[in-house]
Amino acid sequence: MKRSLLFLVLVAAALAQTESEIESDDVKRVGTHIACQCGACSENINCNMSSGQCHFCKPARTKVYKMQRAGMNDDQVIASFVREYGQAIFRADPNSFFWVVPYLSLAAGGGILYFVIKRLRGTKGLTPATAGPAIDNDPVLEKYRAQIEKDTDRLD
């Protein structure tokens, strides 16, 4: 009897999940794809609201941990939740549009900027500042430029 009790205690201890285990990266990786079903939010089960003690999220993370311990891979764990709660519980990763659009718009912005600079430069090309020795050597222009520099510097 004592042996049986001791065995049960050991098994229970081995199966008990500590807080840090259900907060592991492995659990959270799967957790991002499972929506909280508490009814008050639309976060995933990694949500930290209620200090991570949400009545749905914490048991759900524990369940994920147990399934992982039982050898199930991420897809199988998610499929199990979908079977139990329906497709609405699943949260997919964003597709490539999420990445492409902002960087594409940045590139487009760069293109527009190129034309803006070109237009603001008037008839001159987009040559670096040091190009054009003829202008730099013109003493009259240099005099103007020094005056302009003085004025604009004070304006900062």
Add this chain to the structure above:
Amino acid sequence: MENVGALALLLAFCISLYAIVASVVGRLKRKPFLTLSGERAVLAVWFLVTTASGILVYSLMSGDYRMAYVASHTNRDMPPFYKFAAWWGGQEGSLLFWSFLLSTYGAVAIFTTRRSHRNLLPWVVAILSAIQLFFLTLNTFIVSPFQVLAVDRVVTSVADGMGLNPLLQYWAMVIHPPFLYLGYVGFAVPFAFAIASLIEKVPGDSWIHTTRRWTLVTWLFQSTGVALGSAWAYHVLGWGGYWMWDPVENASILPWFAGTAFLHSVMMQEKKGMMKVWNMVLVSTTFFLCIFGTFLTRSGIVSSVHAFAESPIGKYFVSFLALGIAAVIWLILDRLSYLKSEAELESVVSRESSFLFNNLILLASCFAVLWGTLFPVITEKLSNEKISLDAVWFNRLMVPIGLFLLFLTGVGPLFAWRRTSIDSLRKNFQLPGIGMLIVAACLLIGGMRYPYSIISLSLCFFVAATIVMEFFRGSRAISEKMKIGFVPAVIELTHRNTRRYGGYLVHMGIVLMFIGYSGHPFNQTSIGEVDKGSVMQVGAYTLKVMDLTEGDTPNYQWETAILDVSKNGQHIDTLEPTRRFYKAAQQATAIVALRSRLNEDLYINYAARTGNKATLQAYVFPLVDWIWIGVLVLIGGTLVALIPAKVARSYARTEVVGMAKKNATPVTNEA
């Protein structure tokens, strides 16, 4: 009382409508008495909205539980401080708060410019009143804060209210919304002046000079509001996140990006007469993003930890935005010829170009955040699939953009106006550049392996070095010339050009914030259930649970874990993380225990208690303090930039040689 409040709002609605008509007709028909009565109408609206607000606040403070808003957002045992904050704690009250701030801003703007801008004022009145009319429509007809509880048409009351959301019962959250609102609403004034100037085709940039301080003050409020929200999230939500890319957080940062771009871009118009169209677009974008942010948080279109519930006001916001944007686009296109640039860009390597790049990156950041915020909504509409888009995804998208922006923060101010020579580049960038590489090498040799942290800290050094060099060179020159000490020379230098050196201080604040962000990959976490008398470890800290106590107040019950904190076997502190359970709302919140130092924060959340076991979530967050220090420096820098410069200047705008002189604006004012 509630009837008087509702009547005040209805009257304010009617008078706002009158202000629009009187101002527009008065201006078009050249009837000064009509335009003047339009201005007076704005003051009347302020009086009426203030009366309505006063009645709501009185009802909240006195606990008039016949009113639905009071019953939903306060309860008897709430401290008066939070009862007052309930004014902006709910949908209806927050919209009234919008109206109150807008009417106050409008009254102040009209009073202070009543003599200097007679031609613009009718349009300013009309535009501000149109915005006011929109919010008063919501407050009067759609979501009135003065609704009473009734059963079978008989007014009734409840014994006690539901209380303010416990998460909002925190000092930073009390002042965070007003600051953010002051920022949101404040941009209406520069917008109104810009559009008025466009309508009137006023030559020159008087609207910019008139609204420069408005814009800066408004930007300061926005920055402070965003930072307070961040501090609230860090201290209250219990897991130490200071920015989670939540849709409501994003709504607050969107106009900040656009407003920051405008603050930079507007300098090109002031100094060179360039980018006039762009500045119109930016000031309008900033304003509409403020409205859009309000729409995001109130329409229920996106889900968020702190968005208001889904409500019927979304369609009104969409209509207002659509109308406003269409009108502004038409105006700009119709007056394109008036917005022609007065100067050419002389060189790609110049301050002007750096502003253009700065604008590109700031707007790209704005768009990326907007895209990320709306992406789940768009995906669900198009493919009926819900996606998970948390902070990790946003960070992947935004960190590279942020680092490039940090780089520009260092590089931009060192370019000269018009053109920068290779010699100048070498002089300005050689030392900081070498220092940056040395810092990167040291970090790598020291074992750091997070590329973003290495890049960020190296860039922080680079930008800080360029700023310090600017102060050092200028102060040394003044010190030698005026024969004064170095510190007085720094003050003299800053006072001579507060705008420039205040701007540098703001940039330094951004650098310090990035130092704080760089610590993020080194966070350490330990979560466990700990018996009384037992210990847990997080980083170099050992936490021993000395006692678990509990108590009761009229507003909430509390439980506290008393923890002995030691490091390397030495007792260094005693921390007391607490949990509160608010009775009215039936909701628990955390009061985290924080041991804050410049190198790292020890952050402990008492998550739950089971018998004699405490569930503790302990974290070590390196460098977080630098974020708050950076915010303070940013605020200080902005305040410096608001101080009038010691040397008042009046001079002709610099023309680029060869450009049409007739376009030059004769005078700019610095003070």
